[in-house]
Amino acid sequence: MAGSLRDILDDHWKVLESDHPTNSNRLRTSDLPVEGRDGRLLAAVDADGLRHILIPISRKQRVRRQLDGANLRVAERALETSTTYTRYADVSCLNQELNDLFSDVCSDVLLAVASSPDKALGATHLVLDRWRSLFSTSSSVLGESRLTGLFAELWVLRRLLTKSSSAVSMWAGPAGYCHDFAFGADAFEVKATTATDGRRVRIHGLDQLDAPHNGRLFVAWMRLQSRPDGHSLVDLVSEVLNLSDDQAALVDKLQQSGYRLADSDWYRDIRFEVVEDAWYAVDAEFPRLTITQLSDSGLPVLVADVAYTIELPDPATSGLDASAVEALHERVMKDIAP
Template sequence: MPLFPNRSRKRRSCSARQMKRPLMRNRPVERWKRLRATGTGDGVIEVPSIDSGVATGFGTARYAIGGQGQPRLLVPISSMSSTKGLTSTTKLSVTTSSFKVSGKGTLFIDIMSLDRALDPVFAELAEDILRRIEDGNVPIVSVTTAIEDFRELLKEPSRAEVSDSKILGLVGELYILRMLTGYSLTAVEAWTGPYELRHDFRRHAHALEVKTSGRSDAKIVSIHGIDQLGAPTGGTLLLTHVRMERADHGILSVGELFDSLVKLGVDRGSLCHGLAALDCWDPHAEEWNRLSFTYEGLQVYSVDDGFPRIIGSSFTGGSLPQGVSAIGYEVDLGHALPFELSATDYDFAFRRIAG
């Protein structure tokens, strides 16, 4: 079965003129690779970009990259063009941006891949858009019709119902990410939890682990593995306990927190990439937002010698006994009160992790 059934049909019905013209195969990939390597473009506009050589009547389209190196295509259009047909998804951002070209403001359709696994597909999409423009199609029509043909790029995978604990855990991490974003918009770069790393947030040798409970009076948290409460070598570790309670129409949900982070200015691509790693392809999907919560409290602990935990040094030889491959346990934070940080102390620690 072809990857893009609709597009395959279109290819078979290509006109003779389309079939004869040489394809720009791999040119977008090479251009984006060069932009990532140098971090600069030709300096014509404010973002790293290179002229594609394809004119739209309002300027030439440009290969560009996003803040995290995402492949991007900028297509100049008339300032009077209607952009109602442009629609973004968690995999593809389709918006408009204005940049100065030769001192004059120019409006561009700004298309960017948000799922790096689909970069090769995005390259084909960019190539197809430019081909349609070369054929004489109006820029806005070239973009919308090419995206329509690449349905797979926009298709959201169907997902089974998400467990209550997974929703609660993600809400807790997004809540802490929002707190960290108050210090720096680069905090999203420290969000390592989605990528199956040891701790939920890490900046250099400083790490933060988030535990979220669904009751206001909860004191017990579950720990997974002997590494989870071990600080990075030569660094520090914080354990943050977020307490929430389930509430109909509560102000804390995956979708609401996502929207608030984007509104604060967090890089949407980085945020979506982290969510996708957790199988949250659409932060507004019903399965991820069937639960909402109210905030009940927050405690932050410095995990240091004497903190109630099991780590490698708890065992002879510094590792699990032979034949034991994993370990899970619970910590009663009522026994960790000497390690609890004041708001002033964890303000400094949060600022350091946020970047």
């Protein structure tokens, strides 16, 4: 039902946006198919083209006013006609880049009010409290190393999403798993660099290059070059969101990675060209130090927090060719529902 309510909201806003008011103090509104104790909820658009949802409240109720960063605002608003005067909780999105996310929030509001029409304001506050952190701008943004790593992982994720819209469930790195993508018996580890020469890769932990039990591990490595005409990180995020059938899970994983949609303006100028894109099967010849190797040698593993650097071999002689990479992606995604 939430999905259909989201579509209804989007349809209302699109119609309202086609002719929004010219007076900055006015809203153009339309009735939504959900009614609380004090009246019907409204979709609205203001003179700046910003989207609102209005929840009617009683004369005795007061709205908990809040402004989250520069993105989400909750305020009290009264609408008056020649015959009516109605007070509303006015929830608005101040950043049009977040309209898709705002649609999800408002569809949850509609669903909550429909379930508790006598407690429309309380239901709205509960929904907003659940979503609020995604609209708040963070006090820190990602540095270069984490940005390049995230870009590379999203580059791989986008390719997997073209095979299955459910590929987000395979992205395991944000949750702290030892490999970036996990497919049961197989796994991918993704590495990236902006260095102009060499193929040095920093490995974190003795398990990062250990294959899953009875499975295989593959390493994707990219050389990225920062260029003003490169591929935008913000656009890449939008692409994977549009390809995914579980946007909420993807937003959560982006947040776990340190990327918040509310901070998109900070990343607007982050653009990379993928200069090299190499894939390797981690086999007996691949440079690595792992728990399995140490255990097989009879050495007790009494160390922790191990980090080391390897030099990747020439992909022309040791990497997978394009057809092998394509076949690999088809194989790991074949059992994932589209």
